[in-house]
Amino acid sequence: MGGDHGPRVTLAACRRFLDNHPDARLVLVGVESAVAGFSHERARHVVATEVVGMDDPVEVALRRKKDSSMRVAIQQVKDGAAHAAVSAGNTGALMAIARYVLKTLDGIDRPAIATQLPNMKGGATTVLDLGANVDCDAETLLQFAVLGSALVSSMSGDDSPTVGLLNVGEEVIKGSEVIKRASVLLRQAAESRDLNFHGNVEGNDIFKGTTDIVVCDGFVGNVALKATEGVASMIVDFLKQEYSRGLMSKVAALVSYPVLKALKKRLDHRRYNGAALLGLRGLVFKSHGSADELAFGHALDRAYDAARNNLLDRVRARIAHAAPLLARPEVTAPTDNAALQAS
């Protein structure tokens, strides 16, 4: 039901998804009038009577709309009737309902939203958290590192993906108190081989592809994501303006068309649509609200891959293995070089 375009886009993407994946089955959850028209031998309908609005406060979504399509879909996951839920709806509501219905895994205090961004190595960097948690402590950042490692290793097959801690400099003595402490925790985890901790990274390292995973709190992650979307839009906008300026430029635009098309594809956030809500006892994926058919299809694909690759079991196993580390050990952040060397 969700997203800016509603069932018109999501149902079209669902049909294509079923065509592309002959072994996949879909459970369509929505108000009767919306799902009734969709018929496929590998799709079944589950009717919900309410819809969470994009502007609904979390409290309304959670407490008043108990038969919302979002909640019913997540309940399907909880009941084992579906392997994963995908929604393009209200992020805050989705997170709150998922957390309430599914609960977090043992050792995880707060779920995180993880997404992929393209990097200069031609691959993608997984960044978390992207907005679920605006105030994080060091232990939460360590949990995010474990969750991100489980996600990337299950999706890429690399058992030991590298983790960077987003900071204002690479040096251990730099950063806020929370980051300094998180850096110590991550270093301890690396020594115990539960994490492949590269060290602190800076904002540009996300796009350099310095590490497979970049960990940050949801406030910083959200601002960095939107700032980069902003500068990329500015550049594309500028190129369009320049190419429409004079005759020579128009010729250039024509000849440059394939290059600009390739750039647009490279930067196309639709290709990276489908953020994982990690740390829950069930798989939930969030599509951009503005997703079109292509973008929503990518979100469905990501949920499908996660289910096929047993993401949930892998996350659980990795967390269980890292349990001694996640038990909030007592450490102090380094404040001078002596403490630094001691860590």
Added chain:
Amino acid sequence: MGGDHGPRVTLAACRRFLDNHPDARLVLVGVESAVAGFSHERARHVVATEVVGMDDPVEVALRRKKDSSMRVAIQQVKDGAAHAAVSAGNTGALMAIARYVLKTLDGIDRPAIATQLPNMKGGATTVLDLGANVDCDAETLLQFAVLGSALVSSMSGDDSPTVGLLNVGEEVIKGSEVIKRASVLLRQAAESRDLNFHGNVEGNDIFKGTTDIVVCDGFVGNVALKATEGVASMIVDFLKQEYSRGLMSKVAALVSYPVLKALKKRLDHRRYNGAALLGLRGLVFKSHGSADELAFGHALDRAYDAARNNLLDRVRARIAHAAPLLARPEVTAPTDNAALQAS
């Protein structure tokens, strides 16, 4: 002395600066061998015996190198022998020495680093703080808003530049506890007409040019700045790769040359070089360490403009006017809609 390239670059920029500004005078501060060769009727030399290294810890710069070129240059400002100091050296050391020697203005707890970023309106957005303060409370963010307003109004002539508070959403109920509280403080300041507070803004608003000024803590500002530099580099790199791919692309590159050159100029951070250290009892400007002659020249120009436009007096006047607001009033952050409406 400072920066990655040292006097070779800075002295060349100094000569050009003197040529461009017939009423300007320069005080060159450095070790004797470095400054001795530079002779100009409007330049004088002040010899320092030490140099702060790019890797020197703040403590070393502050306590052990008391005759560093950085410290001697800032002392010139303190003594009234120079209107502004410009350095391409170690940022942390510059900030610490400037703060120690010059002290902060009344009502200001911590100085901020403010820089300009290009926006889609063809102008520039002033962003602060960019790394001086990694842990900020709401009152500090309010001080940054006042400092930024003084900077922009003195440089642009617009008496009432708009201020946005960087957040994960525009809504007042979104964000960390510090941001929610800062939002209340800024709203109170707007009511008293000391600030033109637009409201909360998101990362992409920096590049949209939604507001003249964007306020954030130094951690978020630094990450956002570096992330955008990263994505811009990735795009330029990608365009270069694509244009060198085949014959058709090489033709496109040739025809597109003026467009790409214009893009490069638009994104050229050298044109925005020269960040202001605000909130001190004297003018200090920080150049990128990697600055070339052109970039360092821009930093000199910005210091010159600030001195000519009496930036310091304007900052002082604006802070004095806003003094009742800066006195850390007692407010509580809104946690629900009722509190929100009450604010």
